[in-house]
Amino acid sequence: GAVVSQHPSWVICKSGTSVKIECRSLDFQATTMFWYRQFPKQSLMLMATSNEGSKATYEQGVEKDKFLINHASLTLSTLTVTSAHPEDSSFYICSAAPGANVLTFGAGSRLTVL
Amino acid sequence: AQKITQTQPGMFVQEKEAVTLDCTYDTSDPSYGLFWYKQPSSGEMIFLIYQGSYDQQNATEGRYSLNFQKARKSANLVISASQLGDSAMYFCAMREIRSGGSNYKLTFGKGTLLTVNP
Numbered sequence: 352g353a354v355v356s357q358h359p360s361w362v363i364c365k366s367g368t369s370v371k372i373e374c375r376s377l378d379f380q381a382t383t384m385f386w387y388r389q390f391p392k393q394s395l396m397l398m399a400t401s402n403e404g405s406k407a408t409y410e411q412g413v414e415k416d417k418f419l420i421n422h423a424s425l426t427l428s429t430l431t432v433t434s435a436h437p438e439d440s441s442f443y444i445c446s447a448a449p450g451a452n453v454l455t456f457g458a459g460s461r462l463t464v465l
Numbered sequence: 466a467q468k469i470t471q472t473q474p475g476m477f478v479q480e481k482e483a484v485t486l487d488c489t490y491d492t493s494d495p496s497y498g499l500f501w502y503k504q505p506s507s508g509e510m511i512f513l514i515y516q517g518s519y520d521q522q523n524a525t526e527g528r529y530s531l532n533f534q535k536a537r538k539s540a541n542l543v544i545s546a547s548q549l550g551d552s553a554m555y556f557c558a559m560r561e562i563r564s565g566g567s568n569y570k571l572t573f574g575k576g577t578l579l580t581v582n583p
Contacts (some may be wrong), residue, residue: 446569
């Protein structure tokens with residue numbers, strides 16, 4: 352089946368540093384990918400839609416300059432958390448649609464900012 | 466307004482028994498899709514089942530079936546013959562399909578934590 356690979360699975364960083372998370376579609380092309388954020392014991396909230404070759408579309412309340420998204424190829428989208436702070440600690444998970452009515456998620460990236 | 470409502474924060478079921486996880490939704494779009502995902506403690510989101518708004522029959526995938534009642538706007542997940550490995554968080558999600566293009570943005574419910582007891 353279609354696989355979405357996400358890296359890294361875990362990342363710990365110091366406050367003020369930037370962290371990049373990669374999301375790859377391994378066996379299909381994805382012109383669109385989706386980035387979600389999940390706080391402990393809560394649901395997934397869509398942060399932004401990543402569009403290949405164009406700007407990402409951010410959901411209301413999500414800071415564009417804080418969460419930089421780049422979708423430079425049909426198989427790779429990256430999310431960069433800039434100047435991370437402890438409140439950015441969360442589970443970030445990406446998804447892509449390999450076909451109609453199928454949405455596959457990556458395994459997620461757990462970010463801890465010290 | 467909340468688009469996906471899962472009223473059961475937690476559910477318990479005995480191994481080998483069936484369990485129903487509730488999900489109601491709200492949309493004015495005539496075309497939409499409903500998904501159920503399982504999230505074990507590892508965090509990955511595992512796709513279980515999909516129901517399209519125009520599908521005439523309830524979706525089934527192995528031990529999973531979706532009790533789709535369109536008029537009531539409900540899409541309950543039924544898990545038959547529960548197994549210990551079914552213990553996880555379960556999320557209902559909706560995709561509102563806009564005309565003129567694909568849209569795979571999902572809106573998730575708050576989830577139900579299912580615990581299967583031996």
